[in-house]
Amino acid sequence: MSATVTAVSLVGAVAPVTRRVRAYFAPVNREAGAPTLFDASQMGTFALSSPPSPWMDLGWCSKFARKSASKIGALTTGAPAVVQSQVVTQVEATVELEFESWGKLQLALAAGSQQMNLLRTATGAAANGSGGVAAKAVPLVPGSTASSLSVGATAVAQFQVGELVAVDEDYVAQTGFVGSGVSAAYVSSPASVANDINYIRRVTLNVGRVVGIANGALQLGSALLAGAPPSGMQVSPLMGFVDREGGGFFQEWSGLFVMDGEQGDRVIYHYPRLQAMQGAAEMVETLAGPLEKVKLAGAFRALPVKDANDGETVLCFRSYLPGAMRAV
Amino acid sequence: MQNARDTFYVTLRDRLAAVNPARTIVLRGVTRPGVLVEENELASATVPVNAFCLRWTGLSVDALAALPLATMTCEISYATDGDSGNGGMDRGRLLSGMDAELVSAVSAAPQNVTKMNYVGAAGGSGLAPVAMGTNVFWGDAAFGAAVVNGERLERVATVVVFCYQEAGEL
Numbered sequence: 001m002s003a004t005v006t007a008v009s010l011v012g013a014v015a016p017v018t019r020r021v022r023a024y025f026a027p028v029n030r031e032a033g034a035p036t037l038f039d040a041s042q043m044g045t046f047a048l049s050s051p052p053s054p055w056m057d058l059g060w061c062s063k064f065a066r067k068s069a070s071k072i073g074a075l076t077t078g079a080p081a082v083v084q085s086q087v088v089t090q091v092e093a094t095v096e097l098e099f100e101s102w103g104k105l106q107l108a109l110a111a112g113s114q115q116m117n118l119l120r121t122a123t124g125a126a127a128n129g130s131g132g133v134a135a136k137a138v139p140l141v142p143g144s145t146a147s148s149l150s151v152g153a154t155a156v157a158q159f160q161v162g163e164l165v166a167v168d169e170d171y172v173a174q175t176g177f178v179g180s181g182v183s184a185a186y187v188s189s190p191a192s193v194a195n196d197i198n199y200i201r202r203v204t205l206n207v208g209r210v211v212g213i214a215n216g217a218l219q220l221g222s223a224l225l226a227g228a229p230p231s232g233m234q235v236s237p238l239m240g241f242v243d244r245e246g247g248g249f250f251q252e253w254s255g256l257f258v259m260d261g262e263q264g265d266r267v268i269y270h271y272p273r274l275q276a277m278q279g280a281a282e283m284v285e286t287l288a289g290p291l292e293k294v295k296l297a298g299a300f301r302a303l304p305v306k307d308a309n310d311g312e313t314v315l316c317f318r319s320y321l322p323g324a325m326r327a328v
Numbered sequence: 329m330q331n332a333r334d335t336f337y338v339t340l341r342d343r344l345a346a347v348n349p350a351r352t353i354v355l356r357g358v359t360r361p362g363v364l365v366e367e368n369e370l371a372s373a374t375v376p377v378n379a380f381c382l383r384w385t386g387l388s389v390d391a392l393a394a395l396p397l398a399t400m401t402c403e404i405s406y407a408t409d410g411d412s413g414n415g416g417m418d419r420g421r422l423l424s425g426m427d428a429e430l431v432s433a434v435s436a437a438p439q440n441v442t443k444m445n446y447v448g449a450a451g452g453s454g455l456a457p458v459a460m461g462t463n464v465f466w467g468d469a470a471f472g473a474a475v476v477n478g479e480r481l482e483r484v485a486t487v488v489v490f491c492y493q494e495a496g497e498l
């Protein structure tokens with residue numbers, strides 16, 4: 001045992017040592033242009049496995065790289081020209097990362113455009129790249145919650161434990177942003193989506209996995225992103241997810257990336273508005289022999305918000321929460 | 329560094345005991361969790377089986393930062409002869425079980441813990457250890473090959489442990 005007894009006192013501030021990055025996202029209200037803001041002074045110390053609402057966990061990420069493309073130029077006057085001051089000539093920031101897990105949200109963020117659901121097709125539907133004409137959806141009956149979908153004793157027989165389902169409203173000529181919880185697509189006209197009653201369920205991020213069926217209700221493995229579904233929504237079984245190279249819709253989210261330091265410190269990067277800046281891409285990591293791990297690669301560009309404190313235009317907030325009793 | 333070594337040992341011991349409370353060892357007449365630090369025990373030519381034996385090997389210190397960062401290598405060796413009731417034919421399974429216990433203990437989050445000073449608490453004084461100002465942290469275990477030694481299966485895993493040297497700490 002050591003011969004020295006050391007009482008707690010202020011200790012030197014060292015560079016954060018971290019091993020990985022945890023990512024979170026939250027919806028942006030596209031209609032209002034309002035992102036989800038994260039206040040590190042109020043919520044910065046949250047447990048990584050239980051982020052504060054409405055932030056949703058995207059899991060661990062690797063190869064996180066944030067780049068500032070902001071430019072600072074010199075303002076010169078006189079002859080010969082002498083630098084008199086500096087000016088910000090461009091503000092831009094990007095983020096790149098690889099998701100360590102695959103899921104609807106990770107796929108959606110890395111898709112570059114709409115991230116669609118492969119709805120179960122109607123019998124005899126013609127083949128189509130993003131899924132053929134969908135089977136008739138099942139309406140919800142009163143009593144549904146965010147994790148329990150009441151469909152009635154008869155309709156429940158159409159479902160099986162383990163199935164994926166999309167829950168959203170019917171498409172009835174809406175234009176603009178569509179999708180409950182998160183704007184999943186932009187519809188310019190009913191004709192552009194062929195007046196497909198299932199179009200919103202085809203693009204929605206409001207999806208879940210059926211883990212139990214009882215008393216006319218589907219029990220989901222996790223709560224729906226949009227919360228308890230209002231009456232009028234319907235449920236469509238789906239086989240998986242599909243995105244496309246091409247398409248002109250930019251999804252947008254609020255992003256949060258957290259690095260926990262080994263000395264109890266924490267670094268938080270908050271991007272209020274992020275849009276994908278590349279199409280769907282994967283990175284392959286060799287495991288052994290022919291085995292390879294395929295990771296979703298995401299690259300995002302930050303868009304600006306106004307800081308309410310001083311009106312400055314900002315792309316990213318980097319917060320540092322020092323560990324206890326660290327010199328500052 | 330010694331405080332960090334003691335802290336890592338106690339943390340690992342407690343975690344392993346939680347994972348498998350039945351893994352115990354009788355040492356100098358006392359039954360305790362099946363983890364020991366080789367340098368803290370009487371010199372012996374006997375290799376304990378069905379227990380984890382810690383040995384501190386490598387050390388380097390980076391003195392550039394506000395606090396010197398010490399990097400220490402901890403070798404964790406363990407072995408099993410299998411269960412005599414099974415004629416030792418379950419030795420592979422038992423070694424695999426010890427592998428899994430070590431993974432659980434070392435890789436469970438968080439992989440850091442407040443550094444403690446056990447000087448006052450040593451020797452059954454009844455005093456509580458003193459919490460220090462920095463954390464001890466470590467990487468994942470790197471597992472060496474399983475070695476067949478007669479009927480015995482042995483393995484050595486390595487964990488790199490880090491700590492900051494606080495002012496006045498030896």
